[in-house]
């Protein structure tokens with residue numbers, strides 16, 4: 001079916017990807033974004049081939065490839081001994097195996113490439129500084145006077161759009177904090193691989209580091225338990241929070257403790273998931289991205305899932321004969337995909353944070369797995385294509 005004009009609440013990865021997906025099928029979109037400026041919130045993102053294949057469809061991949069970093073491998077390293085345990089090949093291998101590249105980049109680089117594509121597109125409009133509160137679809141109709149047949153709630157983990165969907169998911173603090181800091185490339189220790197993503201795994205905590213060409217620095221994220229500062233994306237850690245971070249890495253290799261000590265004012269993001277729930281109201285409102293299925297970053301897939309959502313939703317609307325049918329098939333396709341990705345994240349969490357005998361067992365099992373076999377485990381995730 002064809003919809004003349006769709007409303008999208010939120011201009012994060014999910015909202016911008018949805019706008020580009022609907023407009024490529026000839027359907028116009030009005031985006032409403034609360035922020036008056038899309039500032040540099042967040043840090044690095046890993047874009048796996050399942051998402052980069054969609055970015056190619058949007059016509060933004062080529063410009064991103066010029067600025068992003070394409071890691072040669074994803075390395076899994078013991079945080080206690082710095083011993084390399086396993087590698088998943090990326091680089092040219094990813095391009096051949098999954099027919100699309102694996103890149104790492106700053107979130108702002110991706111968001112501004114998507115935003116420019118939206119702004120260039122005659123079928124899309126974007127209104128910044130326009131928070132949407134109240135019941136949908138009435139609240140967006142009041143702004144433009146348009147009776148939208150479909151409103152997409154792409155307004156993130158603390159979504160307001162959820163209030164218009166009965167039994168919608170609710171945010172749930174995971175009791176984990178992602179601490180983030182950067183180290184200039186020329187000051188980084190030699191054991192940080194310059195051309196790889198490295199996940200250091202240790203008891204109850206893990207740390208991921210990768211170089212970002214655009215910023216000339218290593219993006220470093222440490223994940224450990226902690227308390228939430230409330231509904232915020234990122235906050236500056238004070239001195240006592242910083243010591244708390246370092247304490248959580250007690251028993252790790254001294255080089256890593258030294259690295260953490262160099263993080264002057266790390267930012268911290270409380271990690272929220274959402275509870276299971278309905279993603280649409282059966283008529284005219286649907287949730288996508290973190291609003292529907294915020295997940296832990298253990299598989300580095302939250303933004304990738306948000307991008308896939310927009311693409312699948314547009315396709316399902318185009319194929320269906322009615323909106324209720326399109327929303328039902330979207331939900332059923334995406335609930336199972338998101339559940340599988342979350343389950344993989346939970347497995348990674350167990351493996352990354354393993355303690356005692358589990359850690360020793362993990363190290364042995366991983367060191368016996370050849371890179372090709374670790375890559376084959378990811379075919380369902382990275383090789384996924386939307387029909």
Ligand SMILES: Cc1cc2nc3c(=O)[nH]c(=O)nc-3n(C[C@H](O)[C@H](O)[C@H](O)COP(=O)(O)OP(=O)(O)OC[C@H]3O[C@@H](n4cnc5c(N)ncnc54)[C@H](O)[C@@H]3O)c2cc1C
Nearest residue numbers: 010012013014034046132155156178289290300302303304
């Ligand atoms: C530490 C960490 C590392 C991560 N690493 C990766 C990674 O490597 N790869 C990956 O794929 N994902 C990663 N993610 C996940 C990813 O960042 C998120 O899943 C993704 O950004 C969600 O996109 P979204 O568009 O759904 O939500 P958001 O990015 O939160 O966007 C929501 C937008 O809606 C706007 N908004 C909110 N309320 C309103 C309102 N009432 N009216 C209008 N606008 C509103 C907001 O201002 C915002 O612009 C990571 C997450 C964390 C925390």
